[in-house]
Amino acid sequence: MTFTFWFEFASTYSYPAAMRLEHLAAERDIEVRWQPFLLGPIFQAQGWNDTPFKLYPAKGRYMWRDIERICERDGIRFRRPSQFPRNGLLAARIANWHAEEPWVPAFVRSVLRANFEHDEDIADPQVIANCLAEANLDAEVLLKQSQQPEVKESLRAATEQAQALDIFGAPFFMAGTEPFWGYDRMEQALDWYEARMGEEE
């Protein structure tokens, strides 16, 4: 049984989830797989050509208030990005290809903070290079690698897997086969998994 954190670099609620997940999982001795995917193709498949927060303006206005309130409550610095949603494709390709590496959570947080704390354009390779450097990684090598066909294909496959799992938003947590959607379900998902972790062992 595995615990998987499905996230999107463009997704506001993925940001506080990524900032707090590692700590909350460690408290429960849960190993987490950090799995990026793209919401774009999933939204498109259900007939949306943009984020629901723009297609449905009242929902969008609420979301900005809600995320600001939540980050304040949870002690997470947040600044509303001047551009939304930003294109997280490059970061997602890198994080997905290296998902097993121990540096991925730090890299993910660095990219999400660039987007939601520092208002930087995460579609810009230079911004991603800085995030990689912050995690003590060789940015030049990783950026070049991110353009290889098998790296691109692997992220496409991950997004298809998300769709096959009925994942329709982010963040999304799979506690084994049990689905939990949204930052507000993160602790419930971890508790659920913790209570059943021993079952298979």
Place this chain on the structure above:
Amino acid sequence: MTFTFWFEFASTYSYPAAMRLEHLAAERDIEVRWQPFLLGPIFQAQGWNDTPFKLYPAKGRYMWRDIERICERDGIRFRRPSQFPRNGLLAARIANWHAEEPWVPAFVRSVLRANFEHDEDIADPQVIANCLAEANLDAEVLLKQSQQPEVKESLRAATEQAQALDIFGAPFFMAGTEPFWGYDRMEQALDWYEARMGEEE
């Protein structure tokens, strides 16, 4: 400053909210206005001709699992209705017209339990009559009254007010002017209001 609970009789997440709200509000000395409205016109205004849980099947499948899990956690009996969404128009007209009456919360819970615990059709006047009788009310008088033009118009106005307040789903809590959407924000909304209740007094 007022605390308003906006709900829909067809809405799954309105059910656990209504079951627990009175107790949680009383613990904090908060007086709540129970305000029904109709989601149908609001969904239509954003281009949906049905509930998003049917328009987006993956979201629907998740919702049924989530509500079942939540009700189990919170000790609320739940049975998935054989028909969804059900038409709560009649119940909403009655609850809205009498929103100031002390019997409204009990009536609302009775109707929501008919829908989500007993799998009864709340569009059926006989079902609503039973719910009214359960609250020791004169069903015949109230059902007849519910067909008067001013009663119908009053509910239309409430739904328009919801829309003007940017309410896009149910349950929705207005803690003064601060918006909170969803059952999972109910306690946050109450806490928010409690912390600021004295400010105006």
